[in-house]
Amino acid sequence: MPYLESLKVFVRVFELGSITAGGRDLRLTPAVASNRVKELEKRLGVRLFNRTTRKLTPTEAGQSFYDHARHVVETLDEAEAMIAGHAGHPRGALAVTAPLGLGKRVLAPLIPRFVDLYPEISVRLRLSDRRVDILADRLDLAFFLGQPPDSTLKLRKIMDCPRVLCAAPGYLDRRGRPAAPDELADHNCLLLRYPRSPEYFWTLCEGEEMRRLHLSGSYDSDDGDVLTLWALDGRGIANRPLFEVAAHLASGALEEVLPQTPPVPSVFGCLYPHRRLQDPKIRLFIDFMVDESRRLLSGRAPGDAALP
Helix, strand or coil: CHHHHHHHHHHHHHHHCCHHHHHHHCCCCHHHHHHHHHHHHHHHCCCCEEECCCCEEECHHHHHHHHHHHHHHHHHHHHHHHHHHHCCCCCEEEEEEECHHHHHHHHHHHHHHHHHHCCCEEEEEEECCCCCCCCCCCCCEEEEEECCCCCCCEEEEEEEECEEEEECHHHHHHHCCCCCHHHHHHCCEEEECCCCCCCCEEEEEECCEEEEEECCCCCEECCHHHHHHHHHCCCCEEEEEHHHHHHHHHHCCCEEECCCCCECCEEEEEEECHHHHHCHHHHHHHHHHHHHHHHHHHCCCCCCCCCC
């Protein structure tokens, strides 16, 4: 087992490019992680990394060893997960990522309930509005809100989430209420912007047609919640998922704009590598999240009939 643990440490250190980062990912101190790598090097009789005070780089031997070591670690993890599932005690860690707003409002409240049901499963939730590489980051699941990305990964659609254009009544009193999509060009539009952002433009529904509008404004951010705060502060018009701003609309703090031509709904779903579905704990987590997030977003109580 110490040898297998050293393999796991080596794989994560190789992938993250740092002993500190690799150890942290496995919840080990840098000193313990460093010792595991040294033990492995001693056993193999070769140096796996070249170390300087600023940089850690794999040697030629380390490069060659990595693919085999990763395969061993993944195969062992999958075998242990399957045996645990057959024994009726799924256990292990799940690495999950999601956009900030979706993660905070939907996934975060549900994860403790899942862990209460399956206490031997731990969930590591990472939130970011930036696009992630599920394979490179060794994630089990990536939830998304938007249009399904082109990917070789397995996709599980959960539901369509309506979006709204909204602004503070004070802003609309000052700048006027748009009566048609073309009038958005005369307004300060609050944009979600980051590399490869899906919202450099807004797509609105006009009857049966979809219309793409390239807009501009004085404010942009890579955090959707910041856009909501700016909208509440009367800084402009935001394009937000309805579930994220429903309370503000109900209280009157925000007002819907152009309700007759709403934004195209966002797809809420999750992506995962095909082979991961063989892991019982991942199947359990996906099924739980699909059912419970649908209930949460539709306002139904636990135990109500699931959406089709």
